[in-house]
Amino acid sequence: MTDRSTFPDLVALIAKLRAPDGCPWDGAQTHASLRPYVLEEAYEVIEAIDQGDPGALADELGDLLLQVLLHSQIASESHEFTIDDVIDGLASKLVRRHPHVFADAPSDIDSIRRTWDEVKKQEGHAKVQLPIILAARKLVDHLSSSPDDIERTEYPNEETHAGGMILAAIARAWKGGIDPEIALHKALCLFSQDEVKD
Structure with missing residues (x-):
């Protein structure tokens, strides 16, 4: 194509992929089967931001948009909602x-x-099940307890104590202006690189 694709072009393309004569993989997908990809694509957007690569960011945002369009098309086929309803x-x-x-x-x-x-x-x-670090961060926003208070709390067993220490670390990071989710992601990347070197 010589012309740049428009949003309606993209919506029509997704509908074609889901059609009986389209792509078998795309046509077989459901909201549930696509669930892991939504989270995966969101993390890849974050990774592109961390890399400071505009081209990679544009590419990953496209992949995330694909998830929105696929879910909307699936919903449209069962008369739940359309992409216009989402917008x-x-x-x-x-x-x-x-x-x-x-x-x-x-x-x-x-x-x-x-x-x-x-x-x-x-x-x-209704309350939704958030990723656990995000749920902890949101809780920290409403807690009057300081990270030190959380650490000093008496916990009923070793497992709950370990959870309290993790919560305290999340609270300390968040109150210090650091997003704990991103901080942990960067630490994992660092140790993954060390593992590859070894």
């Missing part, structure tokens, strides 16, 4: 969560964060 829902949510832009609301950072949390609560989303 409309996101646009509505962004307007709702940014009253400092689209309505008369305070625009300082603290007020923006409070409003974001309040609107999310009003939207009434």
